[in-house]
Amino acid sequence: MSAADRLYNKKWGVFTHYLNGIQNNPSNPLNQEAGRTSWNECVNAFDVGKLADSLRQCGAGFYFITVMQGGETMIAPNSAFDEIAGTKPGEACAERDLVADLYDALTPLGIDLYLYYTGDGPYAHPEIGRRFGFTEPRGRGVTRDFVEKWAAVLEEYAVRYRDRVKGWWIDGCYRDFFKYTDELLEPYYAACKKGNPDALVAMNNGVFPDYRKNYAKEDFVCGEFNDLSVIPKSRYVDGAQAFLLAPLGETWSRLGSRYSGRYLRHFTACVNEAGGAAAYDCALFRDGTVDTEQIAALSEIRGD
Template sequence: MSGNARWMKEAKHFGVMVHYLSHTQPRSGEHEQDFNRMIDKFDMETFMEQFNHIGANWIIFTLGQNTGYYCSYNKYLESLAPGCCSRRDLALELAVRVKESGNKFIAYLPTEVDANVEKMREAFGWDLHPTDKSEFMKKYMLFVKEYSDKFGRLADGWWFDGCYNASEKSFLRTREWDNTRFERDLWFAAVRSGNPEAAISMCPGANSMNYVFDIEDFLAGEVDFGTYPPYELPAGMQPHVLFWLDCSWGHWDAPGEIVPPKVSEDELYEYIVACKLRGAAVTINIGIYEDGSMAEKSVEMLHRVSKRLDERK
């Protein structure tokens, strides 16, 4: 197995993921429309208190997705599309805190901007050609490299979304492009520019145990709860599953309480143990509010599951 993701298999517990984006909703009141004010109000102390209480061994955190906004400064992106990055470098601040807690930080980015705002598509040249994405990829690799260099060894891994063959995905805006847009060696060099030991995973879509390149360090594994990774993967690739526990990936529809976990504590514990017996790592996506606090019922359930894993022989 690649040493870059060995820590995932060796971890006692599991990882968590949160989708914190510009349209993340509050528990009550009106959603903050100004992205910088929203980011400024993120309560890092509460977030870290909950993260440590859970007992998670790593976190996957979104730098940005399809809203035109990113919660970490990127000099190259700002040269293309000024005003897209928050004043507060939230993701970098979080990476520092997670590493100080003795845990791992994995950065999340998409690999396409098909559903992003027009400003972002224009900046990266996404719509220049329906199938030839070479200009986009040239710019996007500079964008990714800028983040990689800035995070350096604070980023233990990268989970890349949107590695699609677009004709297979009915929800996309355009349908002609596919994964031939990647120049594998140049892409991996850009991602690992800041940390040669960073673990890389590339997700070709939900409910799929596929991968894009056989040299990825861990399987993206975006699945429904209860699905197991295959026993046979390319040599060195860490089996891994990622699923949502409460709200479907993010708390985005309207202000209010995040729904409770969709499975029982026993079901969750037994699934994690079964994955571990297969040598697979587990990441659990839980809901997060606009102020940076996570869904309490999910936090408490995961805390109890961590305690049970500690007691397991």
């Protein structure tokens, strides 16, 4: 079975953000009144057993989680990052390897693990972003030097996890805004494939009204949408597996579901019948539990 077949046969899964600005933010309900702690403490608070139980309850076939987004904090150690950023283990990259722990918790349940990465690095941290070579204003575009540094961080993760990670959804690979080209995206693709030649790779060029391929070698399309309304026209988009990612809440990482379980069941069936797979963004609490309202709605997809 090919990696694309594997994703397609899993039908649908859950996507979550786990970030310093969300789960470690006292003003966010997903913080669970834990207050602001070190990033290490926040990552240590993630109970992978609770996450696995939430996914088991709803019947998800796969799971995506953010490795990082915009800032300097990462959910697992990375020596390449520390060397470039000038940080010590635990200061930016968590000392705990949350990715490895997630794999161990999800694999016995038959749930595949995928990771979210970005194409703009730690731009939001002025000093670390400068050391990597990409800061605001991001519209100036990325450079080859930045891409090679940021790809080195990705490669370390990819080589460490190998086939434990089934694929990578790489955000912020914008052609207009960040001036990405196929040549500048190639190092990310090569990094992912070095760790696992069968890993699926998608690179996001933003939200569009249809399913689009962004990079010539993409294995699946990012398919970012703001709602659940667009069905793929076929299984493949210029040779890449059709895939959808959209939030259940009013926007990304929000509590509650805009959609009934009945609608989710119908929509997912339509996507699958057309040849696509779907990931639904859910609200993830600091301790690793997923919003119960969203889990209840997703549970109806199976029609038990």
